[in-house]
Amino acid sequence: MNQHQQHQMSMSSHDQMLHGGQMMHMGNLKQKFWNSLFLAVPILFMAPAMGLHLPFQFQFAGSDILVVLLATILFIYGGSPFLKGAVAELKARQPEMMTLISLGIVTAYGYSLYAFIHNNVLHQHPFVMDFFWELATLILIMLLGHWLEMNSMMQAQQAVNHLASLLPAKAHVLQNGRTHDVSLQQVAVGAKVVVRAGEAVPLDGQVISGHSEVNEALVTGESQAVQKNVNDAVVGGSLNGSKTLTIKVTQAAGSGFVANVNHLVQQSQQNKSQLQTWAQRVAGWLFYAALVIGFLALLVWSIISDVATGIQRLVTVLVIACPHALGLAIPLVNARSTALGSRHGILIQRRQVIEESAQIDYVVFDKTGTLTQGQFQVIACRSLSKEYDQSQILQIIGSLESQSNHPIAQSVRRYLKKQQQSFKPAQNVQTLAGGGLAGQVATENYQLLSPRLAAQKHLQVPTLHQSETTSFLVHDQQIIGYLIVGDQLRSTAKKMITAIKDQKLTPVMLTGDNSAIAAHIAKQLGIQHFKAELQPQVKQQIIADLQKKGHQVMMVGDGVNDAPSLAQANIGVAFGAGTDVALDAADVILVNSKPLAIIQFLKLARRTRQKTLENLWWGAGYNIIALPLAAGVLAFAGIVLSPALGALLMSLSTVIVALNAASLRL
Structure with a gap:
């Protein structure tokens, strides 16, 4: 709160x-x-x-x-x-x-x-x-x-209330090896529930068995299906993909995401x-x-x-x-x-923001999940060896990443599926300190290293001038290829920043990501003021410093690390796809997680105040x-x-x- x-x-x-x-x-x-x-x-x-x-x-x-x-x-x-x-x-x-x-x-x-x-x-x-x-x-x-x-x-x-219609009337509760259809109101926290292919997830929970892609677009606004594996959280109302999941219920019917939105x-x-x-x-x-x-x-x-x-x-x-x-x-x-706000996915928790919005002169953004989609995607995969083509490099990297739940690994698996390519099983895969993997693929030893770790091993690292995350594939102490993954901008982020500037507001980006990535994103969006590699308390302090100088600040974020800043700002705006902590700390919730909804909120606030x-x-x-x-x-x-x-x-x-x-x- x-x-x-x-x-x-x-x-x-x-x-x-x-x-x-x-x-x-x-x-x-x-x-x-x-x-x-x-x-x-x-x-x-x-x-x-x-x-x-x-x-x-x-x-x-x-x-x-x-x-x-x-x-x-x-x-x-x-x-x-x-x-x-x-x-x-x-x-x-x-x-x-x-x-x-x-x-x-x-x-x-x-x-x-x-x-x-x-x-x-x-x-x-x-x-x-x-x-x-x-x-x-x-x-x-x-x-x-x-x-x-x-x-x-x-x-x-x-x-x-249409969110509530996303929830099925009953859940398949697993007891003694058999499933029983039980009303959602009767499903207790901790119960095991089976979610079959193509069904809606009945309640918020955690995957304890199986893996599948889950479409959370109708609930969180994220258009791309998300891979769900054991220990991953799932949201009630999201749509399961082609495989069966077993989840452990973490929120009862009256306290999940959908219930919170209605509240x-x-x-x-x-x-x-x-x-x-x-x-x-x-x-x-x-x-x-x-x-x-x-x-x-x-x-x-x-x-x-x-x-x-x-x-x-x-x-x-x-x-x-x-x-x-x-x-x-x-x-x-x-x-x-x-009513207007709700139809456009804008939920105002605190009515005072209607008046306060007129004094806002700074709009501070988190980067990941706010200006960007918050999901890694493969940008490039290249071979640097005559002995391997690009397809082979991708398959080897996919093999090494196949046993990992890291966002980079998930992005590689999605890319392989999109390219309709398979990968061979990897053996003895180990995580390397400093950022990397090592393992055997078809009896050959390979390493997938971060630029820093590759440099520490005195390998000849090519200069790529990339701000995104790069991993180098190594065989016999030679870099034979590389993979570039990056977080993609939200489709309307640049248009939103332009509209912010047109209203004589100053956009600022504060992120915990590295400086190179932050600079690249800021340049793409036209944001002149940004700071990177920040801890949550530092973000909060920056906002407090702006306020001490007489500025009125609106903060837009979605993660746990944004909660202190959302609470500190004059107006805190959270994306509905964000964490519960961020939602609790915010004054305004953008259910659809669309950047342009920020502009709609400002217009709505201004016109509401006038009326x-x-x-x-x-x-x-x-x-x-x-x-x-x-x-x-x-x-x-x-x-x-x-x-x-x-x-x-x-x-x-x-x-x-x-x-x-x-x-x-x-």
Whole structure:
């Protein structure tokens, strides 16, 4: 867990309403809306709308009483989530969103009940306009808005839930020499599971028998199948190749890679950003402002006019301050942003990165697995002897490497398979200190040596001017051929670096690889600032030094050695193909491990921040003008904002923020 995640803010009552209890369940929220709509429709047909009798409305003997009964049930049933939230806020002595919403619905209901008694029970004059129609629409709009918000969140969840479909329903558990099909939820850690050819790996585990190529593209984004041998880790959801594997389960059904990805989506919705906190603060300020302005208006208008006018001014202020729009302004943008990000493989663990991304000026990259594919490939195999052709050199090297699980050995085996070449069995293969192998192939002794070891043995090493890893094949103290393997650049890495520069950001590469390889990769990508042969703590210190100089740093990595740097950076970005340690330390996960997703994240963050600020103004800014007007400060000029018009403005602002959030595009 990184430094940012260690200090997460507790969820406000607004978040509790959305994420806890009954409102947590999409079906319950949907049902509450439809039940409330059933109660509200008769009110909309029988109660005056904003003081007017619309053409479709009607009244009959006793309709006023029926409206009061339905409105009371609606107030208690449909308004209960907001009222409970307000109680929680007031107990915490921190009135925010739910308190302000409750102030609006309590005012509308209370004033309407007073109007009913005044008009129908006491039969006093003048006639007082009720707000049952406004109360019904107010509760419906709030419930509908939160239902739409939760629906967006569900869509964001569904955007990555397809990962879960990669897992088979059952696993072939091996017991006493026989296999039994068992539900994944019942498979314990440590169980032995058989994965047959062509099947999906059911759970994260470790190979204990067999070898096969496994396609992890749908889970990690790596397009090339990976050779899996004994002791190699396999990821649940990856697709087994042509041979059977037996694995030992290391992660239960609820804690593997797929489960972790889904957890990240839920966590990203629960974490509050600074702008979300601002919305809560603004709601608190509006609550106090509405009370102060409203009661001042009550006092002043009661003195200069009458109490009835003062009460009307108070009601108008309290109704117009109800934060439908403010309550939805940021959650709707966040939900839309999360859904867009999830569809593009961008999972944001910490919402604060949306704001922080605007200040980033340095982007630091790990090399292996981030800018490169993290997988060795044979670049060249050449003969330096007239007695051996290139095919023979490759076969001998393949024979020596056939018993090794080293990445170079794996790359040779893949290359041989691609070239449709076989190799002869090697005997007495030994690993040489300093980098090399020695063994017998067809009764002949051969050595495969690193340049350093070849030089130490005083062999005449040819100058190849290669930055990649080179191995020399030696026979009878003569170099007869060589093999060059190297880590290949990710296909879109150069395009991504160019885009980074276009945004006036400085790319930096920090790697533990040797200087020659680092320089070669940096030159290919156009990265001017790089450092090589670094230990993890040195990478972290370099980032800390940049921060001390006033720079804001984003770190992109995927390995265990990147975790300290990811935690140190202002924003840590990890590739989904990376290790669990790197994923835990990161603020943003790029599920597909595609470099260009970094650019998409920056664009998404920038546009999300813009829409959020716009919605804050649409949701709350109009109150700067509306509250004084509602209080009647311009009544002397004939400008009076009625309670009905105040309710209409409030509703319109809600529609505006919803449409503005929906317009967010990537």
